[in-house]
Amino acid sequence: MPLRITELHAVEILDSRARPTLAVSLTTEDGIRVRAGVPAGASTGTREAVELRDADPGRYGGQGVLTAAGQVNGEIARSLAARDFASATEIDRALIDLDGTGTKSRLGANAVVGVSLAAWYAEAARAGRGPWQHLARTAGTTPRLPVPHFNVVNGGAHATGGPDIQEFMLAPLGAPDFPEAVRAGAEVYARLKARLSAAGHSTGLGDEGGFAPAIRRPEDVLTLLVEAITDAGYTPGRDGVAIALDPAAGQFRRPADGRYLIDGEALTSDALIDRYEEIVDRFPVWSLEDGLAEDDGDGWVRLTARLGDRVQIMGDDVFVTDPALIAEAVARRAATSALIKVNQIGTVTETLEALRVCREAGWAQMVSHRSGETEDTFIADLAVGAGTGQIKSGAPARGERIAKYNRLLAIADADPALPYGLAGP
Numbered sequence: 001m002p003l004r005i006t007e008l009h010a011v012e013i014l015d016s017r018a019r020p021t022l023a024v025s026l027t028t029e030d031g032i033r034v035r036a037g038v039p040a041g042a043s044t045g046t047r048e049a050v051e052l053r054d055a056d057p058g059r060y061g062g063q064g065v066l067t068a069a070g071q072v073n074g075e076i077a078r079s080l081a082a083r084d085f086a087s088a089t090e091i092d093r094a095l096i097d098l099d100g101t102g103t104k105s106r107l108g109a110n111a112v113v114g115v116s117l118a119a120w121y122a123e124a125a126r127a128g129r130g131p132w133q134h135l136a137r138t139a140g141t142t143p144r145l146p147v148p149h150f151n152v153v154n155g156g157a158h159a160t161g162g163p164d165i166q167e168f169m170l171a172p173l174g175a176p177d178f179p180e181a182v183r184a185g186a187e188v189y190a191r192l193k194a195r196l197s198a199a200g201h202s203t204g205l206g207d208e209g210g211f212a213p214a215i216r217r218p219e220d221v222l223t224l225l226v227e228a229i230t231d232a233g234y235t236p237g238r239d240g241v242a243i244a245l246d247p248a249a250g251q252f253r254r255p256a257d258g259r260y261l262i263d264g265e266a267l268t269s270d271a272l273i274d275r276y277e278e279i280v281d282r283f284p285v286w287s288l289e290d291g292l293a294e295d296d297g298d299g300w301v302r303l304t305a306r307l308g309d310r311v312q313i314m315g316d317d318v319f320v321t322d323p324a325l326i327a328e329a330v331a332r333r334a335a336t337s338a339l340i341k342v343n344q345i346g347t348v349t350e351t352l353e354a355l356r357v358c359r360e361a362g363w364a365q366m367v368s369h370r371s372g373e374t375e376d377t378f379i380a381d382l383a384v385g386a387g388t389g390q391i392k393s394g395a396p397a398r399g400e401r402i403a404k405y406n407r408l409l410a411i412a413d414a415d416p417a418l419p420y421g422l423a424g425p
């Protein structure tokens with residue numbers, strides 16, 4: 001039976017930063033009703049799909065999304081309603097065609113992604129399956145529970161006064177199963193808080209629920225993390241709890257001369273790569289995301305050549321979940337893995353395509369939240385269904401972050417046969 005939408009409705013809600021975003025509800029002719037929440041980033045890539053924000057500076061300082069909601073309730077609803085669709089993929093294609101810009105800027109990427117997520121929820125519900133089972137079946141992938149990456153120290157664009165490096169994450173690679181990985185994350189988080197307090201640092205939180213102490217030197221943060229991992233009784237490293245970094249280096253690159261301003265120094269790409277190498281020598285860092293800026297193309301190739309066999313070199317702002325950009329980087333050996341965010345590209349179909357490009361190239365994939373989140377848990381199902389083996393959803397604290405981890409705990413509980421951990425090569 002074809003999928004027919006009888007009602008599509010978007011409403012302005014709040015995200016975790018008290019900024020407006022969209023919730024989209026969708027009803028099908030056969031009575032399925034679903035709802036999706038739309039996330040939003042702060043450290044965005046320049047080639048991301050473009051969200052619509054209102055022109056009116058009098059509401060939410062010009063950040064409202066009534067225009068985007070209007071696109072869903074008006075043009076998108078008129079175009080999709082009462083049409084027969086063979087699948088959610090077809091709905092995504094219709095959205096891409098209707099928008100017509102390649103960047104989703106006309107309808108708004110926030111409007112488009114809300115409808116896309118709702119369409120996939122609806123298709124799964126109509127098939128009588130959970131979202132992850134449905135995604136696995138559609139994509140032809142082998143499901144697994146991902147290694148959670150807990151962002152326990154927040155800096156950069158996510159925490160004023162925090163470190164220059166945006167994200168310091170705990171990755172319980174050595175955990176025997178997903179619940180034990182969550183436990184490790186939460187126990188180390190508690191020990192880290194105790195260490196920060198004892199040293200007189202702030203334990204206030206950044207946007208993703210991690211601590212945001214005024215510690216500039218990345219090595220000083222890493223030392224604290226290793227101590228906290230040990231305090232909690234875990235082994236620092238791949239057999240226990242490893243560390244992943246997302247410097248989001250584009251945020252601290254000086255446009256005038258392309259130097260990276262970190263910890264009071266102005267480093268060339270090569271000097272920054274040297275610094276990363278020293279960090280990898282000294283600390284149990286296993287993954288490095290956006291180590292360089294998105295426009296430092298040759299730097300990415302050198303970074304991968306230098307460190308690619310020691311740590312995962314992951315692109316976020318540089319690839320923006322775009323299958324074409326990922327394919328190009330595979331050919332240039334400009335990274336070894338890609339971060340995956342549905343709202344960076346705008347539809348679930350294109351996201352699955354990006355994941356397929358990675359799989360076929362032997363690249364690792366990490367499904368990711370945004371720094372502005374809702375209680376929506378689609379990314380948890382996406383990580384399991386697509387079998388990516390990795391997810392990041394912030395600290396093991398704050399409702400919008402733990403919604404995803406708690407969804408993963410529920411999936412683990414309901415299906416004890418699901419394997420846990422990194423996907424094989």
Ligand SMILES: O=C(O)[C@@H](CO)OP(=O)(O)O
Nearest residue numbers: 041042043044369370371
């Ligand atoms: O850089 C990132 O990886 C993300 C999520 O942690 O941040 P933002 O959503 O602000 O782009």
Ligand SMILES: [Mg+2]
Nearest residue numbers: 246289290316
């Ligand atoms: Mg990033």
